[in-house]
Amino acid sequence: MVLSVGDRFGASEAVVDGSLRITFTDLVHRIRCAAGAFAEIGVNTGDRVAIWAPNSHAWMVAAFGLMTAGGVLVPVNTRYRAEEAADIITRSGAKAVLIEKGFLGLDYAAPSDVPVIDLKSDFLASGSPLERAVDGSDVADIVYTSGTTGRPKGVMMTHRQTLRLYTEWCNLADLRQGDRYLIVNPFFHTFGWKAGCIAAMIRGATVLPVPVFDIGRVVELIERENVTMLPGPPTLYHSLLEVPDKSRLSSLRAAVTGSADIPVELIRRVRSELPFRSIMTGYGLTEGGTVTASRPGDSFEDIATTVGQACDGMELHVADDGELLVRGYNVMKGYLDDSVATDEAIDPDGWLHTGDLATIDGDGRVRIVGRKKDMFIVGGFNAYPAEIEGFLLEHPAVAQAAVIGVPDDRLGQVGKAFVVPKDAADTGIAEADLEAELITWSRQRMAGFKVPRSMVFLPALPLNATGKVMKDQLQ
Known part of the structure; x- marks a missing residue:
């Protein structure tokens, strides 16, 4: 596939890296x-x-x-x-x-x-x-x-698995020949390598690699190079929403997000405040690539509240404990030199156990409700951090939020929220008053067992290089 790009796309730009074209x-x-x-x-x-x-x-x-x-x-x-x-x-x-x-x-x-x-x-x-x-x-x-x-x-993944899956990804993400694809997702991660470099070679898009994310540099490249395609984790879109002069972003057409829980409010703002004409949300994991994706023409509500439907050739099943299972051509060959971990991940019937908790509606749309290991139990009730975080992010004073379960003598566990607040000058709420405000606000919107009992305010959440919140550090 890669060696054919010269015949297929010839003198078009394949890569723009600084002054090198x-x-x-x-x-x-x-x-x-x-x-x-x-x-x-x-x-x-x-x-x-x-x-x-x-x-x-x-x-x-x-x-x-x-x-x-x-x-x-x-x-x-x-x-x-x-x-x-x-x-x-x-x-x-x-x-x-x-x-x-x-x-x-x-x-x-x-x-x-x-x-x-x-x-x-x-x-x-x-x-x-x-x-x-x-x-x-x-x-x-x-x-x-x-x-x-x-x-x-x-x-371990094969050539055939990768080519089949990311050819479909190109269609779902609306990646087109001639697109200018700014890749901020790290190449060491599937999102940057397969949905980035390989997808661009499949389709004939120009790659603009970004070694370290810096919003000023990214905006400069978007404006100068007429970038059309810009996938990334939710943190990328949070940053774009804060750009003062959004006319500099006018070339952007296609957005794709994943790698972390996606707040409903973020998708609403991306749709209404940024120039993207298509937004794909999806769900995937290293062991199975992109598993689900929204579809062109999906309603705003579908894009904002689910991770879409199964990709072609994949079966999905929700186990009795709520864990999402996946079966199909996309499931990895296994973990290198680790047959025990492979057998734990892929059962004898070929189902890959994702470790994520999900529901599937009548139309086959998947909603991820949290990580199996993240879920905590408050007085006998299951609490899912992703759901609680979604509620918190609807508050106008909250920029980002992450929730974990912490020990409690009476209830076993309760929620603790880590919040990145917006500037008090913009919200009118002083940080000293924000904890009481958010807890009161939460009690009006979610069941009592879900309401965080305490909050910590941080200038930023600890993220790994792919944009996932490192909850082990919060613990």
């Missing part, structure tokens, strides 16, 4: 040379190579070049410290690690027995053009889970 024809040449470079250092079919670097044209050339050489990609989270990255590099059996020296001031070093290659060197251009045959059933990449609930596990 690469056509699709040029991109194919760079990829084939990178494949030769990997072969020349001994990377054979099925060998794994890690990339521990920020979003860039070089990341894309390295990843696609590695696959063209028959290798398996292992993306590593750029926010990891050396010990965390070394654990993944070692467990994946990577034959080499590609890094960008100096990024975020970190020492990007690998275990002593693994060669380290700087993406800013001439390595990728040093090989003789090469391509090796790859089968659709071969493992294409091993993406490690985010590790917010335990040790990261390596998810």
Whole structure:
């Protein structure tokens, strides 16, 4: 698929990275040379190579070049410290690690027995053009889970799974040939790699990689490069809503959000205050890719309150305890070298246990009500943080909110809310008065057992690099 983009899209821009502009024809040449470079250092079919670097044209050339050489990609989270990255590099059996020296001031070093290659060197251009045959059933990449609930596990996915799913994603997300796609989602994550780089190659869209999210830089790129496509986590859209001169965003057409619980009020504001003409919401996980998505033509209410319907070829089922189960071609081959965890995740009937709690309505639309591990029980009643957070976000003084369960002598557990307040000058409510105001307001809108008993006000919530709130830190 990637090697055909030169024939399909030719002299159109494939990547714009700073002052560098690469056509699709040029991109194919760079990829084939990178494949030769990997072969020349001994990377054979099925060998794994890690990339521990920020979003860039070089990341894309390295990843696609590695696959063209028959290798398996292992993306590593750029926010990891050396010990965390070394654990993944070692467990994946990577034959080499590609890094960008100096990024975020970190020492990007690998275990002593693994060669380290700087993406800013001439390595990728040093090989003789090469391509090796790859089968659709071969493992294409091993993406490690985010590790917010335990040790990261390596998810094995094949080429055929990826191409089928993200071809459909392009249709659902309204990604078009010639789109200008600003990718703020990290390439080490499925949202940036598969719904980003790979989707752009499927469709013929121009990739504008963003290594570190900075709203000023993002707005500058949107305006200068006429960006049309801008997926991202809810935090991205919160930032765009605060841009004073929204005329600078006028080129934006398509939004896609996920990676975190999506507040209803946020979708309402994105729809009414920003220029996007299509908004897709969806649900996915590393072990199964994009599982559900809203559809073009869905009503505002459907987009705002559900994560859409199952993608083609996938079955959904809600277990007796409320957990969402998924079965279909998209389910991972398994966790690398971890048959115990694989058997825990995928039952004998082929159902992937997602760990998320959900309901499915008569039209097949899915509503995610929380994480199975996040749910807490207040005096015998199940409380779901995502639902409570949604109520809190409707208050005009609340910018962001996260809720956890904490021990209580009488009720077993009660809710505790962490709130990022809006500026008191804009809301007229002093922070000293806000806790009482929010608790009173909550009691008028939700059952008593759901109402948070205490609140902590923060300038920002702790987020991982994919925009998920790290609730283990709040605990």
